[in-house]
Amino acid sequence: MALPNLASASGRKTAAKSANKTSFKSGGEFTGRNSLDFSKDEDLHAYREMLLIRRFEEKAGQLYGMGFIGGFCHLYIGQEAVVVGMQMAQKDGDQVITAYRDHGHMLATGMSARGVMAELTGRRGGYSKGKGGSMHMFSKEKHFYGGHGIVGAQVSLGTGLAFANRYRGNDSVSVAYFGDGAANQGQVYESFNMAALWKLPIVYIVENNRYAMGTSTSRATAQSNYSLRGSGFGIPGIQVDGMDVRAVKAAGDEAMEHCRSGNGPIILEMLTYRYRGHSMSDPAKYRSKDEVQKMRSEHDPIEQVRKRLLDKGWSNEDELKGIDKDIRDIVSDSADFAQADPEPDASELYTDILL
Amino acid sequence: MPIDILMPALSPTMEEGTLSKWLKQEGDKVSSGDVIAEIETDKATMEVEAVDEGVIGKLLVAAGTENVKVNTKIAVLLADGESADSISADAPAETPAAPKADADTPAAASNDAGGKARESSSEPTAQADSKVPAQPKVEALADPDIPAGTEMVMTTVREALRDAMAEEMRRDENVFVMGEEVAEYQGAYKITQGLLQEFGDRRVVDTPITEHGFAGVGVGAAMAGLRPIVEFMTFNFAMQAIDQIINSAAKTLYMSGGQMGAPIVFRGPNGAAARVGAQHSQDFSAWYSQIPGLKVVMPYTAADAKGLLKAAIRDPNPVVFLENEILYGQSFEVPKLDDFVLPIGKARIHKTGKDATIVSFGIGMTYAVKAVAELEKEGIDVELIDLRTIRPMDLPTVIESVKKTGRLVTVEEGYPQNSVGTEIATRVMQQAFDYLDAPVLTIAGKDVPMPYAANLEKLALPNVGEVVQAVKTVCYK
Numbered sequence: 001m002a003l004p005n006l007a008s009a010s011g012r013k014t015a016a017k018s019a020n021k022t023s024f025k026s027g028g029e030f031t032g033r034n035s036l037d038f039s040k041d042e043d044l045h046a047y048r049e050m051l052l053i054r055r056f057e058e059k060a061g062q063l064y065g066m067g068f069i070g071g072f073c074h075l076y077i078g079q080e081a082v083v084v085g086m087q088m089a090q091k092d093g094d095q096v097i098t099a100y101r102d103h104g105h106m107l108a109t110g111m112s113a114r115g116v117m118a119e120l121t122g123r124r125g126g127y128s129k130g131k132g133g134s135m136h137m138f139s140k141e142k143h144f145y146g147g148h149g150i151v152g153a154q155v156s157l158g159t160g161l162a163f164a165n166r167y168r169g170n171d172s173v174s175v176a177y178f179g180d181g182a183a184n185q186g187q188v189y190e191s192f193n194m195a196a197l198w199k200l201p202i203v204y205i206v207e208n209n210r211y212a213m214g215t216s217t218s219r220a221t222a223q224s225n226y227s228l229r230g231s232g233f234g235i236p237g238i239q240v241d242g243m244d245v246r247a248v249k250a251a252g253d254e255a256m257e258h259c260r261s262g263n264g265p266i267i268l269e270m271l272t273y274r275y276r277g278h279s280m281s282d283p284a285k286y287r288s289k290d291e292v293q294k295m296r297s298e299h300d301p302i303e304q305v306r307k308r309l310l311d312k313g314w315s316n317e318d319e320l321k322g323i324d325k326d327i328r329d330i331v332s333d334s335a336d337f338a339q340a341d342p343e344p345d346a347s348e349l350y351t352d353i354l355l
Numbered sequence: 356m357p358i359d360i361l362m363p364a365l366s367p368t369m370e371e372g373t374l375s376k377w378l379k380q381e382g383d384k385v386s387s388g389d390v391i392a393e394i395e396t397d398k399a400t401m402e403v404e405a406v407d408e409g410v411i412g413k414l415l416v417a418a419g420t421e422n423v424k425v426n427t428k429i430a431v432l433l434a435d436g437e438s439a440d441s442i443s444a445d446a447p448a449e450t451p452a453a454p455k456a457d458a459d460t461p462a463a464a465s466n467d468a469g470g471k472a473r474e475s476s477s478e479p480t481a482q483a484d485s486k487v488p489a490q491p492k493v494e495a496l497a498d499p500d501i502p503a504g505t506e507m508v509m510t511t512v513r514e515a516l517r518d519a520m521a522e523e524m525r526r527d528e529n530v531f532v533m534g535e536e537v538a539e540y541q542g543a544y545k546i547t548q549g550l551l552q553e554f555g556d557r558r559v560v561d562t563p564i565t566e567h568g569f570a571g572v573g574v575g576a577a578m579a580g581l582r583p584i585v586e587f588m589t590f591n592f593a594m595q596a597i598d599q600i601i602n603s604a605a606k607t608l609y610m611s612g613g614q615m616g617a618p619i620v621f622r623g624p625n626g627a628a629a630r631v632g633a634q635h636s637q638d639f640s641a642w643y644s645q646i647p648g649l650k651v652v653m654p655y656t657a658a659d660a661k662g663l664l665k666a667a668i669r670d671p672n673p674v675v676f677l678e679n680e681i682l683y684g685q686s687f688e689v690p691k692l693d694d695f696v697l698p699i700g701k702a703r704i705h706k707t708g709k710d711a712t713i714v715s716f717g718i719g720m721t722y723a724v725k726a727v728a729e730l731e732k733e734g735i736d737v738e739l740i741d742l743r744t745i746r747p748m749d750l751p752t753v754i755e756s757v758k759k760t761g762r763l764v765t766v767e768e769g770y771p772q773n774s775v776g777t778e779i780a781t782r783v784m785q786q787a788f789d790y791l792d793a794p795v796l797t798i799a800g801k802d803v804p805m806p807y808a809a810n811l812e813k814l815a816l817p818n819v820g821e822v823v824q825a826v827k828t829v830c831y832k
Contacts, residue, residue, distance in 0.1 A: 095579070129612035136610035145578055145615070150602050156568050157603060160575015167531065167557065167581060190568025197563070352613035353647050355671040 036246050040314040046245045047305045048323055050080035053104040054302060055331045056113055060120055064280045068339055069120045073134050076104035078275035081301035082207055083108040085248025086175060089256050097145040097158040098177035100135035109142040113334035123341035130344040152185030159191040162202035173259040174202045181212025183226050196233040199264035203255045206269045213278040214286040227269035235265050242270030243299040357437055358407050360430040362423050366396040373421045374429060383411050397684045398545045407432055412439035495705050500697055507688035515657035515689055516546050519664035520584060524554055527582060530668055533560040533569060534586030543588045544624060544683055570596030574603045577617040584668060587623035590639050604673035605648030620667045622676035626718060626768050627805055636805035638769035643675045644745040650699055651745040653677040655720035657687035659743050662697030679718040702749035708738035711762035711826050714753055714779055716742035719767040726822035735830060745775055754787045761792035762829040766822055771799040793829040798822050
């Protein structure tokens, strides 16, 4: 199977190209307004955040293998640049909602590694007291609204979060993530229609990792340019190199500004890739090892930043090793906590059903 | 032959209406399609068009006449050469067993629900048993939640629901209502009448026809702390949205370990209306009652509709509020109180009795009330409990009654398998076995999709005779 071209950031000033210029009416194209370049601090921040997600997910995979984590466990490895770049474009109060490949989103919003890992192991110190699991975690404090197990449902819910922002007249923006698989669900388009009709402040992010479980986008849709999926409603869309955290942030900045200026919804299609199977039990036989290896060696989001930091002399191997060690400590601590923390008390069975 | 023009049925639940205006006078020539009169139904003012050509021979009902029964002869149309002399205003032309959407009836098509048109014969419950008196004699007990001496005002269920929403919207800025035709159309069944005018389009939100999507939008808004009232034009259409109701609204509090819930009301007409066929005639009370994390309310009277809807809007949990189209136009006494809120989860003893207990809810109560009156004439003194809330279920009130009577019959319109009645029967069997003097009998709709034909529809629904017979059976009479 041929790999779709990833929009390359190199040699262009812009992070992204407008896939739908004609219907974008808010007075500008997505070109050149946001610099691709990261400062040293931004690159170091992105490196740290992405590495935390990667190491966390690797550890989760280990704990799954050891039987500490049960049920479904969907790892985010490979897609880290998407949530980290978007989070850098958001401001406090913006809401985030996603489906079940959600650990990275939670860590990016600032939820604690301990709380997330303990939820994965079903312990009382988890974000949902062990009652939610991998797919169902929430944090009011961090404006993270889950963690949803029904493909596509979070898109309508996220649209409702945006509705609440508009209702209250605040300038918060809802960021609703969904995959290329969910993009074929009916309620996504019901939501697009209402969001465009009511000019709701929402950024729809299609994390196009090319496979809905085992079905490649080319086998699932006649229109695999997901940035165009809002065109029938006049929703502008941008295709973004989702493996380049700078491109993600630049597109995110544009999108957030678009929403905060009262222009209604916008779609960002993040071209990304998951290295692991759909879930822990997926052998991923629907794609070649070469395909995965090519993505890892040529487009890895973390390696890109690492190389930049070294090339520009902004960091050195020793400092990066130090960061790596800090991250490993955080993750090990979360894993220790998640294994030692007791299971929820039996009395929790009947709590939190009704208020 | 002169042609009779009959009072048409112009709304799903119309039994009578006001002939507000004649647009043609005696002697006027009319062609097919001419508007000849305006008729005010319980929902709207509708124009009546002529079906046939001719000259208006006589207007038999004066403009402004109220309560003109459907199928009353209102005018006579003459063909060329015919005379009006022999015409007299006789009794209403009762067309026996004729469905109201008769081809001969002018302007019979009611299309109020945007293509989801429903036609109605009169209330189906009344004709089930010819022995049943038209006006049941059973007086409802005073609700202990209403202070003694409170002034009572006759109010339709429709108005009570509207008043409840308006009062709560005045009280809490976070409350808003969304759904199809709730704003500019004033509600497909006129439940939201006047709300747009008072609260504006920010808080009374017309949605596209997109149940799955707007249910999700409502739940999302509730998770963000607003208090949405999501109106489904009918709960039949909410089947498209049931994933958001159950998976998102009902489960989020639990899945978040208590951090985040969805204070939302899903409301709208539920169950069979009349002659609307299988896809528009389903009672979802048993479905939703199975879901932990939901509250399920199904009122019968206007007072309960008002007090419980206000409670539902204030409730921090998702509430499924099941109304009934046939009950919308019925009037009951509603207490005149500034803030009348009833407790969710509490049954109401509609009538005390000693010989047997009937438990019902929602429109099921219409059969029960009539059966109780019938049985009273035969010397059987029934205690009638209106469950009002299906979940959480007020079983203690039911069991207290069973301890007294030893006999129990349940009445509902929904399907018989895994019905609310079978649930009550199971629990009473488990918790009050020693008090039962007879098996619990459950009266429900028949185990069939709702048929369209008038006679079959009547057969598919419960009827008063069945309830009467069931009570006699458990009393061994």
